[in-house]
Amino acid sequence: KMVIRQPNGRLKIAPISVEEVKEIFKVRSKLEEIAVAEATENATQEDLRNLKDIADKLKDASKEGNIEELLNYGVEFHSYIYELSRNGTVNNFLSQLYDHIHRYRRLVPNQSVKRAIEEGEEHQLILECITNKDIKGAELAMKKHIQNSLSSAITAIGIYEKNNSIW
16 A cells, blocks of 8 residues: 555555565566566567667666666666566556555665666576577566565665654
């Protein structure tokens, strides 16, 4: 939940919780594994060139430590994979989850440059698996990437909680 109703009837932003982020990322992981498997089956050479262009922008952003661009190109990379999957149901569910995912991703911009470089490498591995039509490898690479993103979100929540005594 993004908003909760208080006993007095007023609305307030729901507190951020590690439990919720774990649930969201667990569902996201399964859906993205389906999306990347189907994208791997469906991708044409032109699709692969387009995905590579996005991945190259991601790599540049990670090398520069530009977290804002990294997040933006990361969204573009994942969105393109969703599109390539041609799975409307998966796309709809991921779209519904996006606001919740984005809520936690906004906490992560202070992540380390080391993690930014790792994310660039993870996207390159996903691209490589899709290019090689390695469905199992693509699923595994995506799963690992989402798990690492979850770890970053949990770390960010811990930092946020430490720095903000009132939610």
